[in-house]
Amino acid sequence: MASALQNSLKRTTASLLVTQSRLVSATAATTTRALSTTAPTRQATTSTSPPFASSDNHNSTSSTDSSSSTDSAPVPPLKLSKEQRELLEEMIRVDQAGELGANWIYRGQYAVLGSDKKVGPLLQHMWDQEKHHLKVFDGIVSQYRVRPTALRPIWEMAGFALGAGTALLGKEAAMACTEAVETVIGGHYNDQLRELLKIDHPDIAELRKVVKQFRDDELEHLETALEHDAQKAPQHELLSNAIKQGCKAAIWISSKV
Ligand SMILES: [Fe+2]
Ligand SMILES: [Fe+2]
Structure with a gap:
């Protein structure tokens, strides 16, 4: 009985997170429309190639490998305040680090459970989405010359250990890991969307689209x-609880280091 009640509470919490996300999305959509009527007209080259848009010609695994994009595309002028710029740099750095960690979690899970007929394809699908997320943030880090996390090898090792370790405990534990990680990351992206709504700048609208799309993907993984x-x-x-606390600590550390 107590266990049924607990499960019911957990599902309600997950539903609330999804509902909260939809509310943030609705607010973001309204503000984007408002900004589009007041934002200065962008140059054609910028509007046809948004600076924060997904860029599939970036290298998928290394922020430094994506540097060729900065050679071919001029860095758009970001006329932001010092505080806004610092906030954005922290956001972009932590998001790239988080997507890197997510990639290695799924790599670890797939190494153990990849051959499982039921779970293997699910892990592959979620891993593929994480590869795309990382590729996009590698491009954003490179294009905006944000200092990437200095702890890349640590996030890779920690991610792989977490993914493989939970998978070795069984399919349910692997999914519990995904549930915990994506609950924290979904909430993290929602917090970022709220912050981005406060910045009135055309390029931020593009970053907001990326964060919103990835937030939706993470919540799909949670479901x-x-x-x-x-x-x-x-x-x-x-x-x-252990995984959630670890994720929150990793988010804080990678925003700074
Ligand atoms: Fe992701
Ligand atoms: Fe995810």
């Missing part, structure tokens, strides 16, 4: 994990 027995993992509560 997938819940649908595939994440909450049946052994010691679910303990495992989930």
Whole structure:
């Protein structure tokens, strides 16, 4: 009975997170429309090639490898205040680090469970989306000359260890890991959307689109994990809380270092 009540509470919390996301999206859409009527007219080259748009010709694994894009495309002038620029740099750095960590979590899970007929394709699908997320943030880091995290090897090792470690505990524990990580990351992207709404700048509208799309992808991963027995993992509560606290610590550290 208590367990059924707990599961019900968890599902309600997940639903609330999704509802909250939709509310943030609705607000973002309204503000974007408002900005589009007041923002200065952009040059044709900028409007046809948004600075924050997904760029598939960037290298997928290294921010430094994407430097060729800066050779061919001029860096758009970001007339932001010093505080806004610092805030954006922190956001972009932590997002790239987070997507890097996510890639290595799925790499670790896939190394253990990739051959499983049921879970393998799910992991591959989510990993593919994380590869795309990382590629886009590698491009943004390079284009805006944001200092990437100095802890790249640590996030790679920690991500792989977390992914492989939970997968070795079983499919449910692997899904519990995804549930915990995506709950924190979905909330993190929602917090960023709220901050980005406060900055009135045409380029920020593009970054907002990227963050919104990725937030939606992460919440889709969260729903997938819940649908595939994440909450049946052994010691679910303990495992989930430990992973969530680790993710929050990683977000704070990678925004600074
Ligand atoms: Fe992601
Ligand atoms: Fe994800």
